[in-house]
Amino acid sequence: MQCPFLESRLTDLDTHYRACNLCEAICGLEIALDGDKVVSIKGDRADPFSRGHICPKAVALMDIQNDPDRLRGPVKRIGKGAQSEWIGIGWDQAIKLVSTRIAEIHRLHGPDAIASYQGNPSVHNYGLMTHASHFLGSLKTRNRFSATSTDQLPHQLVCFWMYGHQLLVPVPDIDHTGHMLMLGANPMASNGSMMTVPDVANRLKAVQQRGGKLVVIDPRRTETALVADEHHFIRPGSDAAFLFALLHTIFEEDLARPGRLSPMLEDLDLVRGAIKEFTPETAARATGIGADAIRRMAREFAAAPRAACYGRLGVSAQQHGTLCQWAIQLLNIVTGNLDRVGGSLVTTPAVDVLAGTRPGSHGRWVSRVRRLPEVNGELPASAMAEEMLTPGAGQVKAFITIAGNPVLSTPNGPQLELALNGLDFMVSLDMYINETTRFADVILPSTSALEHDHYDLIFNLLAVRNVARYNSPALPKPEGSLHDWEILERLGNALALELGQDPRPMLAPRDLLDFGLQTGPCGNASPHKLSLKKLEDNPHGIDLGPLAPSFPERLMTEGQAIHCAPRELMEALSRSKAVLLAEAPPDQIVLIGRRHVRSNNSWMHNSDRLVRGRDRSAMLAHPDDLARFGLQPGENARVASRTGEVLIEAQPSQDIMRGVVSIPHGWGHHREGIRMEIAARHAGVSANDLTDDQAMDVVSGNAALNGVVVRVEKPG
Numbered sequence: 001m002q003c004p005f006l007e008s009r010l011t012d013l014d015t016h017y018r019a020c021n022l023c024e025a026i027c028g029l030e031i032a033l034d035g036d037k038v039v040s041i042k043g044d045r046a047d048p049f050s051r052g053h054i055c056p057k058a059v060a061l062m063d064i065q066n067d068p069d070r071l072r073g074p075v076k077r078i079g080k081g082a083q084s085e086w087i088g089i090g091w092d093q094a095i096k097l098v099s100t101r102i103a104e105i106h107r108l109h110g111p112d113a114i115a116s117y118q119g120n121p122s123v124h125n126y127g128l129m130t131h132a133s134h135f136l137g138s139l140k141t142r143n144r145f146s147a148t149s150t151d152q153l154p155h156q157l158v159c160f161w162m163y164g165h166q167l168l169v170p171v172p173d174i175d176h177t178g179h180m181l182m183l184g185a186n187p188m189a190s191n192g193s194m195m196t197v198p199d200v201a202n203r204l205k206a207v208q209q210r211g212g213k214l215v216v217i218d219p220r221r222t223e224t225a226l227v228a229d230e231h232h233f234i235r236p237g238s239d240a241a242f243l244f245a246l247l248h249t250i251f252e253e254d255l256a257r258p259g260r261l262s263p264m265l266e267d268l269d270l271v272r273g274a275i276k277e278f279t280p281e282t283a284a285r286a287t288g289i290g291a292d293a294i295r296r297m298a299r300e301f302a303a304a305p306r307a308a309c310y311g312r313l314g315v316s317a318q319q320h321g322t323l324c325q326w327a328i329q330l331l332n333i334v335t336g337n338l339d340r341v342g343g344s345l346v347t348t349p350a351v352d353v354l355a356g357t358r359p360g361s362h363g364r365w366v367s368r369v370r371r372l373p374e375v376n377g378e379l380p381a382s383a384m385a386e387e388m389l390t391p392g393a394g395q396v397k398a399f400i401t402i403a404g405n406p407v408l409s410t411p412n413g414p415q416l417e418l419a420l421n422g423l424d425f426m427v428s429l430d431m432y433i434n435e436t437t438r439f440a441d442v443i444l445p446s447t448s449a450l451e452h453d454h455y456d457l458i459f460n461l462l463a464v465r466n467v468a469r470y471n472s473p474a475l476p477k478p479e480g481s482l483h484d485w486e487i488l489e490r491l492g493n494a495l496a497l498e499l500g501q502d503p504r505p506m507l508a509p510r511d512l513l514d515f516g517l518q519t520g521p522c523g524n525a526s527p528h529k530l531s532l533k534k535l536e537d538n539p540h541g542i543d544l545g546p547l548a549p550s551f552p553e554r555l556m557t558e559g560q561a562i563h564c565a566p567r568e569l570m571e572a573l574s575r576s577k578a579v580l581l582a583e584a585p586p587d588q589i590v591l592i593g594r595r596h597v598r599s600n601n602s603w604m605h606n607s608d609r610l611v612r613g614r615d616r617s618a619m620l621a622h623p624d625d626l627a628r629f630g631l632q633p634g635e636n637a638r639v640a641s642r643t644g645e646v647l648i649e650a651q652p653s654q655d656i657m658r659g660v661v662s663i664p665h666g667w668g669h670h671r672e673g674i675r676m677e678i679a680a681r682h683a684g685v686s687a688n689d690l691t692d693d694q695a696m697d698v699v700s701g702n703a704a705l706n707g708v709v710v711r712v713e714k715p716g
Contacts, residue, residue: 017044017539018471019456020058021124021449022600025191025198026456026463027054028540029061031474038062038450038474048543049467050198055191056598056610063607064448065475069676070431071445073480081421084673086433089442091482095490098442101425103498105398106139112368113397115143115384119404120601122146123458125449127485130509132402134492138501142365142374143387143396149380150410151313152194153702154321157375160360161566162329164556166376167354167461170332170344171195172308173547174203174464177342178212179304181297181331183239183324184314184706185216188223189595193312196456196463201227203464213304215297217242217289218314219592220620220662221655233657236590237707238287239311240320241580242294243327244275245283249298250334251275257302259336264552267565271330274565274573277581285583288657302335306342314592318706320576322699326569333564338551345547346554349460350468350523350530351516359556362568368394372701380701381410382693388419398425403484407435408602408668411691411703412643417671429487432603433675435668444491446484450474455513455535468522468530469541470513485509572699584659591641591708593687594620594664602666605679615649617684620662621712623652630714639663640711643692646685647715661712663687665705 014033019026028047032039041059045052064070074094078085089097105113116136122128136144148156156166172180174197185193187200197203204227207214216225217234225231234242250256251272258265280291301307309331315324329338337343363373369386372379379387384406388396399420407413407420413435420426420439428437431445446452454471477483482490485508493503507515514532522528522544535542552560598610605611619637621629629650631637637650639661648663656662668686669679687705695704 013039016474018454018474019047019469019541020054020061021454021456021471022057022061022604023191024193024196024459024462025050025055025200026196026459026469027058027198028469029054029058033474036475038065044540046540047469048541049463049465053199053202057600057604060604060607060610061449063609065450067606069606070448071433071443072478073445075443077441084438091490094442094444095494098427098444098491099494099498101441102139102398102427102495105424106499109397110394111139111141112143112394114139114141114400115145115387115396115398116141116400116402117381117384117404117406118146118402119406119409120147120151121403121603125403125484126455126457126513127452127483127509128403128488129457130512131485131488131506134504134506135488135495136400138492138495138499142379144378145381145384146378147381147404147409148378149375149382149701150317150703150705152316153375153700154316154325154697155194156360157322157362157700158325158329160362160376161569162563164359165354166360167357168346168554168556169194169462170329170338170346171462171464171547172310173342173345174207174308175546177207177306177308178210179301179307180207180212181215181217181301181307181309182224183217183243183309183311183328184316185310185312186218186222186224186595188227189597191597194462195310196459213300219657219660220594232289232293235286235288235584235657236592236660237318237320238580239315239318240323240327240576241278241283241286242289243324243331244278245280245294246298246301247271247327247330247334248275248278249280249295250302253299255299255302256334257336258334261333261336261338261551261562264555264560264562265333266561266563268334270565270570274570277577282581286581301331306340307335307337308332308342308344314706317703319695319697319704320580321697321702321704323569323573323576330564333562339549341549346550347461347463347547348466348521348544348550350520350544351455351457351460351513352520353457353461354556368392375700380696380703381406382696382701382703384410385412385416385419385693388423389415397423399423401426401428401430401436401440403430405434405436405602407671408666408686408688411688411695411705412693413668413686413688414644415693429484432606433673434603435671435674438671438673444487446487447477447481451477451481452483453510465546466544467541468517468535468544470532470535472536472539568699576698588659589625589710589712590660591639591687591690591710592660592662592706594662596664599664599666605666605669605682606676608678611678611682615682617664617667617682618649618651620651620653620656622656622658622660623654624658625661625712626650626652629712636715638713638715639690641690641692641708644689646689648685661710663690
């Protein structure tokens, strides 16, 4: 029998609908509120895109909201190192302090003495996207860095060179494909990446239910590989050799069928000649995948009526990441699966982000120390520490971080710690005192995700279906707090005055959004007639239909051609052939990362519901390798590289390739001075204490976080 009091109490609750913006899946949420308190979070069954699916991270939004360690107002650091104290200050004082100090350094040392770093959450929050340039643009510094160059930069650079825009990124049409070849990706844990795909488990199952096939290539039998029809181990870093061998087979056996793409293709014949050494036999020696299996996979992919090849972090964040992403695009092109239903398609987002975004660039300037080329307006994040530590004209003296924790998320974290400790000034826009922000002089926290509005500018651009959803705030803005865009606007105006510039008025993000919706492809001139008001009237979101072919109209190259053989890639391939086709030394051990559905880089580890239970931060290795190292399951191993060493629990796994060890990304919360109590109790070790700032993708400068050579031994 229903309790009358409980029934009345449930009736009193308010229900709010919005999307989760913690990861790329943008799942719809149904949030039950008792006044200003979140009572429950569950999936929104009426969301046409996510269909009621959520993962554990979404429920943890209430943990972030209620976290006593989350900063609610500006704080200033007093003292250095372990003796630091943090005191609260007012917004006016904080904005004045930051703008004055940044301007002083700008005048004394020049614009390049100030560096900025934007973390992954920057693209998960549209206020940061619309207003960051209002502050950072005033600096006119060339030392701009972001998480892009530790993640997806090869995707963007390849799309710029081939299709004319860094954000014109084809995504697998997973809802209609009949054959999916996936490399270095684990969407069952990540919820998709550079492929916004909520409810991915059911979408992958649907591929198989309609007679299709899922093939996974990965050094670990991941959660996605476990549900695949076929899985092959591959030597980390050799994926490009495998992909070029697939292309070689398709060319040699006359299986290429570009179809309607043919008139758009430039220089495809140059590719065929450049990869003639990549036979299945030579690739087999480099990759560990048999020549017969390579030939069969090439034939099956070419024969499938609808197929899509997709590669993610495992093939991007490695020494040959850009070559991998180029080969993936070529494989989809030569089989006619680019711009084909069931293949790989570009989206038609309701807000045309491409129109207001730089198409791309490469090498307009170089870094001071290593002469590394700029890509899309930024330098490689792996160069940050050396630009701070190396004396001379242009040395970085001040640092701005926005929603990032590069000590744990960029290579050679200990070197970056040393560099941050020696800066003249540092400011962080962040909600926590974490491994990076503990070095800041001032931390400026914004409202939480539930306290501000949001629209997914980027992830609708990468979605496997065209959708639009506006997310109004679930909770009121606390008195005395500022949204992130308001912080950036105030900083930008204050800095402009300090530098003798005129402050620029800025529209609020929602006003910019309304303009973008009404003037976009689904706006006033279309049958959808989208506006902010229409999205507010449809809180579950609006389905705008499946992806559809749009080439050559969407191509942004001169003459709307597909550039199959960009000069920079052809030259990189020529330089890299010997390395790509080399056999691995027999006793070599290499490091790869690992994702988990309950983990989101470093900043979600202060939620008890996400870190409780079995420790997920251990090192995984094949049992034969553990025996070779003289280690018993559960014992600590010493893992060392050129940049450092860690002690970490070792666990055996038959699901990992021999000669490979796996340490997950984002842990290492033992650092002195952080103020994240739960994370510190589940510290783990940072894989980026082992990754090497000198190891990069040979073309883009993206960090090579996978395939790092390490030594593993029993502590003496």
